[in-house]
Amino acid sequence: MNQSYVKTELSATLIKPLYLLLFVFFGSVISGFAQQTVPQPDQYILMEAPEMGEICKLPPTDINRNYFKKAEERYRKANDEVRSANFEINYVNSCSDGSEWPAEAQTAFEYAMGIWETYLQSEIPIRINASWIERDGNVLGSAGPTLVARPSNGEEDTWYTIAQASAMSGVDQLANNDFGEEHDININMNCNFDDWYFGTDANTPTGLIDFVTVVIHEIGHGIGFIGSMNAENGTSGSYGIGSNNWPFIYDRFAEDGLGNELLNTSEFPNPSVELYRALTGQRDGVYFNGIDARSVFGGQRIPLYAPPEWNGGSSYSHLDQSIFTQSQNLPSALMRPRIDRQFAIHSPGPVFCGMLSDWGWPLGSNCLELVGGESQIVISNETTEDGLNFGVANVGDRVERTVSFGNDVNSEDPLSYNITIDSDDFVVSPAGLASGNLEPGENVDVTIRYIPRNDRIHEGIARITHNANNAVSPISLNLTGESLREDEIARLEDNYPNPFNPTTTIPYVLPETSDVRLDIYNVSGQLVQTLVNSQQPEGRYNQPFEAGGLASGMYFYRLIVNDNVFVKRLLLVK
Incomplete structure (x- = not known):
């Protein structure tokens, strides 16, 4: 399967004239195709x-x-x-x-x-x-x-x-x-x-x-x-x-x-x-x-x-x-x-x-x-309450998280378990660990792998069916992950609300740790405010922007990630 993607790259040099700023906004588009790797089935x-x-x-x-x-x-x-x-x-x-x-x-x-x-x-x-x-x-x-x-x-x-x-x-x-x-x-x-x-x-x-x-x-x-x-x-x-x-x-x-x-x-x-x-x-x-x-x-x-x-x-x-x-x-x-x-x-x-x-x-x-017999499953409360967050990746990447659980040492019988996932973007790896038996005192680390196939937010549920007598079966774990297109450096999204008065939120997404700068410009290309200027780890960010001291009108926000430039506009109405 061929996956198309769009990538915009411009110099991070400050551009003041409005026509140059608008040029950055529309950008130059470089398109291409990337081959998605399909895992081979078990022999x-x-x-x-x-x-x-x-x-x-x-x-x-x-x-x-x-x-x-x-x-x-x-x-x-x-x-x-x-x-x-x-x-x-x-x-x-x-x-x-x-x-x-x-x-x-x-x-x-x-x-x-x-x-x-x-x-x-x-x-x-x-x-x-x-x-x-x-x-x-x-x-x-x-x-x-x-x-x-x-x-x-x-x-x-x-x-x-x-x-x-x-x-x-x-x-x-x-x-x-x-x-x-x-x-x-x-x-x-x-x-x-x-x-x-x-x-x-x-x-x-x-x-x-x-x-x-x-x-x-x-x-x-x-x-x-x-x-x-x-x-x-x-x-x-x-x-x-x-x-x-x-x-x-x-x-x-x-x-x-x-x-x-x-x-x-x-x-x-x-x-x-x-x-x-x-x-x-x-x-x-x-x-x-x-x-x-x-x-x-x-x-x-x-x-x-x-x-x-x-x-x-x-x-x-x-x-x-x-x-x-x-x-x-x-x-x-x-x-x-x-x-x-x-x-x-x-x-x-x-x-x-x-x-x-x-x-x-x-x-x-x-x-x-x-x-089921006299077995007791032991699993982290933090895992069951918060689930597993795989962060942000690119299409084709593999991100792994581990679920650790076991059979309590005081159990009298083996713990039988089976893990199923309702989304194709998350898999148990290796597949052989998806089910098994644990003697009293034994534990298992099960890897769940996030392999996004398209650029979107993915959600799933991992269900651990078991025979323990101390917890409801199945135990459900929420799985979340987000992916950008293959080789996409970052994604700058529309602010909300827009128009706004006086506060709005600017969302952007990073697939890896990056040097990030987020600036606000007026229509004359003048720098109004720098919101972010630091290194940030991968993830989704929602940066607030408070414009109480500014006049109504059109403004632009520019995101620079590792020398790659992304620009969008916002409207302040008082």
Whole structure:
């Protein structure tokens, strides 16, 4: 992009005759163009995801559970301020009988997406391709990511879903991909199932399956509840996808019942019979061992579904059916491999939110509140009250300010945080510090960079979403900065009021520390008063001018900045 600019430069020598003064006022214009540097996106690697039927084949049970968990109250009030992610959907009609997506099913689907928008944090839209299609047997739905990615700020040699990679990096990793893919998630919903309940009130009648709950479940797989472990051949287990055989981030938290990591090749060669035995629960079960997930599960590891015979589409990439049917665990029962009738849970639940936090998903306020424990955020009162002022810069410059905060040394749990900014002119640098976890006593210095793209005053808000119990989440910081055109030495603005009597204000802006002189002249070119004659740091100045002893008429004010001259006129009317 080319950015035009205007620069006026004249000698600072005092010019007395009026016609010379007017010549200075109109100046000579030198115009040109400057190339704006566009930062390169984070480096990342993409590849196609596994077939989604291998991830989830969600069937119903014949049990009427009579359990209902509504969406959070503030979501039901449709408060857009708590929605920190944006889902987009494309409906596809693929039912062989020609039936199309029912309007009530679409309403329920979009309600489920809206719930997820309050639990996740992403500047990049999450795009879903939703098919109304027959599913095998009694399968309610299936889903998975379209692509997997390795963002530069993720774990080394690890795959993430395309939606999470975009959310983590702040870069739309789906854009311009070589696979022709336009969506982050594919979801199939069974058009031949007769017992759907499409209501959004979480009050599912006896014998029916809550459609919203199934959609929330399937989106859960699409955003990352997915592992690469496999034991289909019945004799050996394996993991990894692609020529490099990388695991998913989900896999990095998997252990057997004895505490052995499933990715430990000295314990579980890849492939091996030992891994098969682990995946089928023959080593005292399979568990997810993440700090944040454990913190909401009584400090215990999370049991995963590991039946004695491998069940593709159910084993491993789900929570244990039996453990999460127990009444105390039902609030986290969303990701079981089977769903009961007369059962509705319109929330990912605390365990799933903890898992999302463990594998690095930027969390929205609803998830952070569920993960929250006995942590206390410590941040400067001056920072929260005054925000961050980046002063004045030129287009293309980079100005940095630091936000320092931490988890109080007396906290009992880790502090999870996520920072989002609602303006493209301010960014967290590096992007990897935009979210994280802090142990008690740990602190972090987060740099926010101001990179103005045009010449104006910029404002934004940085929101620190957190799980601390001593402060409202999110904490909002006002961000302000002002920029001049590239290479513009200073800017002299119109005085106000004008006409005036007897006092007016003369505003001017400096992008760097400069030698400054501000004078008032009459129409004869005679110096009337010197208002400023000193070195001044960068910033915006509002210089008062009191003209009580002067006669009515036209006057001129001249600003000299490092030998560059700027002139404007003002009118005194008594």
